[in-house]
Structures are given as structure tokens and as C-alpha cells.
Amino acid sequence: MKAAKRVLEKIRRVLTDTPAVRDVVQRRVYTKHISQVDDPIYPAISLYVLTNNLNNSVQEAVQLSVQIDLWLQSGRKTAVNIMDLAEDVNKVLNRQDLTDKNLEIAVASIFQLDAGPVMTDPEPNLLHVPLIYRVDAFPTTSDDGIILQDQATGDKIELNVEDGQIITED
Amino acid sequence: MPVIGQKLVIKNLISFGSNFTKKVNKTMGSVATIVDKRVKENLSGGLTPSDLSGLDHPYAKRHGERGKQVLTPWYKVNKQTGRLLNSKEKGIIPAQVRVGKLMATAFVKLDTDVAPHAVHVVYGTSRMIPRPVLQGSRDEVLPAVGLLMKKNLINAVLST
Numbered sequence: 001m002k003a004a005k006r007v008l009e010k011i012r013r014v015l016t017d018t019p020a021v022r023d024v025v026q027r028r029v030y031t032k033h034i035s036q037v038d039d040p041i042y043p044a045i046s047l048y049v050l051t052n053n054l055n056n057s058v059q060e061a062v063q064l065s066v067q068i069d070l071w072l073q074s075g076r077k078t079a080v081n082i083m084d085l086a087e088d089v090n091k092v093l094n095r096q097d098l099t100d101k102n103l104e105i106a107v108a109s110i111f112q113l114d115a116g117p118v119m120t121d122p123e124p125n126l127l128h129v130p131l132i133y134r135v136d137a138f139p140t141t142s143d144d145g146i147i148l149q150d151q152a153t154g155d156k157i158e159l160n161v162e163d164g165q166i167i168t169e170d
Numbered sequence: 171m172p173v174i175g176q177k178l179v180i181k182n183l184i185s186f187g188s189n190f191t192k193k194v195n196k197t198m199g200s201v202a203t204i205v206d207k208r209v210k211e212n213l214s215g216g217l218t219p220s221d222l223s224g225l226d227h228p229y230a231k232r233h234g235e236r237g238k239q240v241l242t243p244w245y246k247v248n249k250q251t252g253r254l255l256n257s258k259e260k261g262i263i264p265a266q267v268r269v270g271k272l273m274a275t276a277f278v279k280l281d282t283d284v285a286p287h288a289v290h291v292v293y294g295t296s297r298m299i300p301r302p303v304l305q306g307s308r309d310e311v312l313p314a315v316g317l318l319m320k321k322n323l324i325n326a327v328l329s330t
Binding site for chain 2: 032033034035036040048050051065067069071114116117119121123124126128130132
């Protein structure tokens with residue numbers, strides 16, 4: 001699984017493990033844009049990678065711009081409800097340690113860059129709020145190491161990581 | 171603690187208040203122009219609805235999350251009525267001290283009073299992927315903007 005997909009999967013897991021978020025969308029956090037989901041069920045959250053740039057200093061490290069879209073049925077929910085959900089999402093993502101040994105991904109930082117307005121989507125009658133996050137992440141090896149590569153010489157150095165922090169250098 | 175380089179610091183302080191901020195504002199005006207030009211290009215895709223039909227509807231769901239990529243960059247928007255392009259504005263927020271930092275801003279924005287659909291194009295809808303045309307355009311010109319700022323401002327503090 002590529003680093004970007006691992007990051008989306010980790011965000012999905014964090015959101016679905018958050019009671020305040022799960023109370024609203026249950027487990028419907030899609031790891032692709034909602035327009036690409038066959039017969040999506042609302043309310044829901046969808047994740048979409050806007051940009052995916054390689055970091056030059058850490059092998060396979062990525063800098064992502066991720067759009068997290070919140071979708072609620074406008075007949076049942078109000079703008080206040082969707083802003084409450086946006087706040088819950090922001091709280092949990094800004095506080096989370098998103099390093100995941102099972103997914104072999106370490107997120108060095110995640111923060112909100114932008115938030116769009118509350119929009120109405122006439123078909124099928126939805127409220128929509130987009131939240132844009134920047135994520136810096138790198139894949140970890142199975143023993144929680146990361147590999148740095150000297151761009152000039154091509155030499156590789158393996159570093160050990162625990163909870164997203166570099167702890168020793170081999 | 172001994173203080174060294176007082177003359178340089180004083181010279182910087184003097185130039186900071188006048189020439190420096192003028193140069194910053196002028197440079198930010200140039201930055202806004204560079205970004206604006208790129209945004210204009212990225213809002214001027216030339217495919218008509220009949221072109222899109224002939225290309226097997228490249229933005230249809232079956233072509234995946236980025237569509238069929240018939241335009242570069244992928245977030246480029248096709249010009250239809252020109253309303254989106256007409257909603258574009260550029261400008262600067264002049265240099266001023268805010269929260270203890272000297273800050274100046276260059277911006278390009280889309281006015282939703284002129285083009286209410288701009289938010290749906292940029293952020294997407296339940297039927298359409300987002301087209302981050304402002305963010306993407308800014309990222310495209312960042313290297314050029316960096317060079318421009320370095321060239322214009324590297325000696326600004328010391329100039330008289």
C-alpha cells in the first residue's frame with residue numbers, strides 16, 4: 001500500500017474510533033472522494049488527496065494535502081450540526097499521534113490549512129463542509145525504522161522510530 | 171553581554187521603516203501578478219461540452235479520482251461562460267507588523283458574488299471532484315516566487 005493510501009486509512013481509523021464522529025456518521029468514512037463511491041450512504045465523511053509530493057530528504061516520505069469532506073442530509077441536520085462535526089474532526093486530528101505500526105506509517109505532522117464554507121448540495125440535498133489538511137508522513141519498516149537517503153551520494157542510513165520520534169541512529 | 175554590529179543594526183532599523191517596506195510591497199505586487207497569471211491559465215481550459223463528449227466524458231466516475239487527465243494540470247478548469255475567470259481578483263495586503271512580525275500578503279481570489287459556483291468548483295460536490303485551482307496554481311509558481319523574493323529583497327535591508 002502506498003504511503004498516501006496508508007495515511008488515508010489511518011485517518012479513517014482515527015475518525016471511526018472517535019465516539020463523537022461515529023455518533024454522526026457511524027463507520028461511513030470513505031477513503032476516496034464521495035463522487036467516486038457507488039451509492040454512498042449519508043451522513044458520511046470522505047477523504048481525498050489533493051496533492052501528493054515526495055519529500056526529497058526522506059526516502060518515500062510524502063507531503064500530502066488532504067481534503068476531508070463532511071456530508072450531512074440537510075433536511076435532518078443544520079449548519080450548526082455540521083460545524084460541530086467539523087470541530088470534532090479537527091480536535092481529534094490535531095491531537096492524534098497518527099503513527100501506526102500495523103499500517104507501517106508515521107505521520108510527522110498534520111494540521112488544518114483551510115476550511116471551506118458550509119455549502120448546500122442540491123442533489124441529494126446535502127450540507128457539505130470541506131476541511132483541508134497538510135500531512136507530512138513517511139512509511140516505516142517492519143521494525144519501526146525509517147530510511148534516510150543522502151541525495152548526493154545515495155548512501156542510506158536507517159533510523160529507529162518510536163511513537164513518531166527518532167530515538168536512535170544505527 | 172557585549173553588543174557587536176550596532177552600526178549594521180541601526181542601518182537596518184532606518185531602512186526597515188521606509189525603503190524596505192516599499193520594496194516588500196512592490197515585490198508582493200509582482201508575486202500577485204505571477205500567481206494571477208497562472209490562475210488565469212488554469213481557469214482557461216479550452217474543452218467544450220462536445221469535446222468532452224468526444225473524449226468519453228473524461229471526468230466521469232469510471233475514469234477514477236483524477237478523471238482521464240486530458241488537461242494538465244489535472245485541476246485545470248474548462249472555460250465555459252467565463253464567469254469564473256471574471257470573478258478572479260488579485261491584490262496585496264501591505265507590509266505591517268502583526269503579532270510581532272512584519273507580514274505582507276499577496277492574494278488571488280475568486281469572488282463568489284460574481285461566480286457563486288466557484289466554491290463548488292474548488293471544493294467539489296457530491297457528484298464532482300474538487301479542483302484546487304488556487305492552491306495548485308500557487309504551488310506551481312512557488313519556486314519562481316521564491317527566486318523573485320530572494321532577488322528583490324536580499325539586499326533591501328542594507329540599501330539606502
